[in-house]
Each structure stands twice: as structure tokens, then as C-alpha cells.
Amino acid sequence: xxxxxxxxxxxxxxxxxxxxxxxxxxxxxxxxxxxxxxxxxxxxxxxxxxxxxxxxxxxxxxxxxxxxxxxxxxxxxxxxxxxxxxxxxxxxxxxxxxxxxxxxxxxxxxxxxxxxxxxxxxxxxxxxxxxxxxxxxxxxxxxxxxxxxxxxxxxxxxxxxxxxxxxxxxxxxxxxxxxxxxxxxxxxxxxxxxxxxxxxxxxxxxxxxxxxxxxxxxxxxxxxxxxxxxxxxxxxxxxxxxxxxxxxxxxxxxxxxxxxxxxxxxxxxxxxxxxxxxxxxxxxxxx
Amino acid sequence: xxxxxxxxxxxxxxxxxxxxxxxxxxxxxxxxxxxxxxxxxxxxxxxxxxxxxxxxxxxxxxxxxxxxxxxxxxxxxxxxxxxxxxxxxxxxxxxxxxxxxxxxxxxxxxxxxxxxxxxxxxxxxxxxxxxxxxxxxxxxxxxxxxxxxxxxxxxxxxxxxxxxxxxxxxxxxxxxxxxxxxxxxxxxxxxxxxxxxxxxxxxxxxxxxxxxxxxx
Numbered sequence: 001x002x003x004x005x006x007x008x009x010x011x012x013x014x015x016x017x018x019x020x021x022x023x024x025x026x027x028x029x030x031x032x033x034x035x036x037x038x039x040x041x042x043x044x045x046x047x048x049x050x051x052x053x054x055x056x057x058x059x060x061x062x063x064x065x066x067x068x069x070x071x072x073x074x075x076x077x078x079x080x081x082x083x084x085x086x087x088x089x090x091x092x093x094x095x096x097x098x099x100x101x102x103x104x105x106x107x108x109x110x111x112x113x114x115x116x117x118x119x120x121x122x123x124x125x126x127x128x129x130x131x132x133x134x135x136x137x138x139x140x141x142x143x144x145x146x147x148x149x150x151x152x153x154x155x156x157x158x159x160x161x162x163x164x165x166x167x168x169x170x171x172x173x174x175x176x177x178x179x180x181x182x183x184x185x186x187x188x189x190x191x192x193x194x195x196x197x198x199x200x201x202x203x204x205x206x207x208x209x210x211x212x213x214x215x216x217x218x219x220x221x222x223x224x225x226x227x228x229x230x231x232x233x234x235x236x237x238x239x240x241x242x243x244x245x246x247x248x249x250x251x252x253x254x255x256x257x258x259x260x261x262x263x264x265x266x267x268x269x270x271x272x273x274x275x276x277x278x279x280x281x282x283x284x285x286x287x
Numbered sequence: 288x289x290x291x292x293x294x295x296x297x298x299x300x301x302x303x304x305x306x307x308x309x310x311x312x313x314x315x316x317x318x319x320x321x322x323x324x325x326x327x328x329x330x331x332x333x334x335x336x337x338x339x340x341x342x343x344x345x346x347x348x349x350x351x352x353x354x355x356x357x358x359x360x361x362x363x364x365x366x367x368x369x370x371x372x373x374x375x376x377x378x379x380x381x382x383x384x385x386x387x388x389x390x391x392x393x394x395x396x397x398x399x400x401x402x403x404x405x406x407x408x409x410x411x412x413x414x415x416x417x418x419x420x421x422x423x424x425x426x427x428x429x430x431x432x433x434x435x436x437x438x439x440x441x442x443x444x445x446x447x448x449x450x451x452x453x454x455x456x457x458x459x460x461x462x463x464x465x466x467x468x469x470x471x472x473x474x475x476x477x478x479x480x481x482x483x484x485x486x487x488x489x490x491x492x493x494x495x496x497x498x499x500x501x502x503x
Contacts, residue, residue: 003391004389004390007388007389007390007391008389010388011385011388011389015374015385019376020376103374106370106372106373106374107368107369107370107372108372108373108374110337110339110366110368110372111372111386111431112386112389113339113360114337114338114339114360114361114364114366115386115389115390115435116389116390117359117360118359285339285340285341286334286339286340287334287339287340
């Protein structure tokens, strides 16, 4: 049984990653990430030019310009950043979240569950969906930071310029940002991977109730947009970020990221998506 | 030696009785035919035997192990229910390899062998499934059924979309599976084929076993 599960996981991961939807979405995400890198490298080059011409390399504000506020997760200026972070919930679902819907519709599920078990099938489907959604977002982020790092120095941010970094006291992992910024970025990459994976599994969970492929893909995106815009009702009442589209960005867009809020939403998304997939999947009869 | 015993099996779906008090026994080396008009419950009965759905009343035992209680699915089953179901994005060969790689009981040689057995060339096996004709899809579906030498073989309308040579191939495969010692359960609209192949035929009417149970 254990062996069958390992085989099934391998098959599902292969199906999730080696498909045209994964590759296309990855390319689109990478284009957004490249746009951002291009814009921010250009902006840094302009600063460098001014620094050389006007201050003879003696600009005391040099720490304002660091890799950690120039990579896509640290800047909030470019079109690339806006598109990437707004479309994360959509990009995450496109590679593989629809697969259960298709396999159930054509009757393929029957061939798999009778060779393994319902539990193994739905668990491997959940894991593969999660990983595909996470990777399709993580890879462009890593590509962006590597490209930007080739041009913008990784100067450790100074606490003197919190205004320029938008990472203030009380913000999630802010201590790390000013002491070990690389670890801070790594933690954000993990956070983005996890949440993108969870967005992908939302579609999987939705496909137990909805019988329309387009709706299955769009529902998580609209759900996150509703959550995103509902923060306007909390203006001047609650000062922590509730929108994943904002708190997945490593520097604050509007409100500071709060660890408790991020953890609560993450757990809620996981419990709901995993619960629905495993409970209904195992319980439901296969037709 | 595999035995399937259905005892007083009934199945209700959304308040409608689709199978009503059916008792059937099928054994290794026997071909059991199911006959009936569309909607009479043949496919539903096959789903019950495969463990895909569970009876509302009654029990189904495979070698003394009750489905839904002792086991979830039969240990070794190959089935073609309604239509062949494979993934469009992969070739026929890749689809079979994917199925075989779940249990890893058979090797690549067997996959090629089974393709040949159903009359598909290696060349056509490399074509994307979505480019297959209906007949080729049906042949691949049958290949998927017999791929891993299952103890139970379920064939729901296996001659659908097949030409004369394809029908002859199905007959040959059913006989081979019977000789191998599998429990073969088959439905077919063509009564002549069923009469030719089946050791016993059960007639289903509105989910109930009709009085006429032929012993061929």
C-alpha cells in the first residue's frame, strides 16, 4: 500500500508539472517577474548614475537602494509587481487544479482508485495540486531575485530608513529584515509557495461542488479578490493586513502583515481545502 | 480461484431503486453475461461489483471478503465501464504505462504485448489519445482491462465502436481471460455474442433479476 502511494505521488507530480498549462503559466509569471526586474534594475542604474555624477560616490543614503527592496517581493512600483501579485490566485490554479474535475468527468478516477485506494488518490491529487500551484509562483520569484541580485547589491537594510523599506516594527519578521534579510526573503518565498499551493487546492475543493471548469478556475480568484477588497470595510478599525494579495508581498503595501492573521488564514484555507478533498473524496461513490 | 457472491443486493440512488434484491454468484473460469435494455441496471451492477458504489442493502463478497467492510475494492480487477477513459494529453502507450506504474506489477514488455493483443501497433500506441478513433479508444480500453492479468474482468459493452475484426478480437480475448481463470462479467447488446461467450446469462429488468435466468 505504501509503495502504491509513492508511485501514485510520482505519477501525479509528473502530470502536474509536465503539462502545457504549467509551462504556459510559468512563462507568463516569469514575464511579469522579468518586467519587474527590468524596471527596478533600470531605476537602480539611474540612482547609480546620479550617485557618481553628483555626489562622487558619497551618497549617505546608499542603503536605501538594496536588493531587498528592489526584488519583486520588496518593491511596489512596477507593472510587473502589480500583475504578478494580483494574479497569484489565478496563476496558482491554472497548472493543475482542474485535473480532478476532468478525471472525474471522463471516468479516469475509476481506473486509479481501483488500482490504489480513494484515500491515496485524493491525497496524492491534493499534494500534486499544492506543489504545482506553489512552484508556478515560486520559480518566477526566485528567477527575479537572482536577476536583480546580479545588478543591485544585497546591502543589509538599515533601521534609519524604514519609510523606504515599508517594514516597520510589528510587521511580520521585521527583526529579521534588518538583521538577516536573506533569511527574511527565504521565509517570504516559503510563505508565497505555501499560499499559492493553498490557492490551487481551493479549486480542487471547489470541483467537488461545481461542474464547470471555468468556474472552478475562477472561484478562488474571486474569493481572494472579495477578501482583498473587504479590507476597505476595516479601514481605521483594524490596522493589520487581511488581504493575501498584500501580505504575500514582503514589504507592506497598505497595512503591516500580522503573523497571527497570516497563520489563521493559512490554517483556515488548509483545513477547508484538505478537509473537503479528503472527506468528500473518500466518502463519495465513484460513477 | 476467485468467487464473487452478491447476496440480496439493492441500491438506491436519490430515492430511486436502481438495483433490487439481486443475488448472483460468479466464479473463476466462467463468463457471466448480463442482458437487459438501456437503464436496466447492468452497468450499476458492474459498479457494485467493482466497489465503486456500495449496496444500500445486501452484501457483495469477493473470496469471502465483504466489499465496503473488509475491503474497499477487489484486490485485482480490470474494467471497462461505459466508455474507455484515458487522458487526452498522453499517448495510448503513455496512458497504459501510467496505469501500470501504480502497482508496478507488469513491465514495458507486457504493455507492448497487450497493445498487440488488442490490435494496436506500437506506432499507433505512440499517438496522442485524443487523436484516436472511437474503435482505437475501445481497443485501448480493453488493453487497460487485461493489462495486469486481473482476477476479475468487467467488460461493459466491449464491442462498442468496433468493426468485425475488432468484435472477433474481443471474443478471442474473453476466451483467453476465461482460460486464464479470470472471473469475466460482460454486457453486450448483441445477444448472439453474449450467447456465444457466456456460460450463464442473467436478464435484468428495472434493476431486478428477471425470472428468466439462462444457463447456456
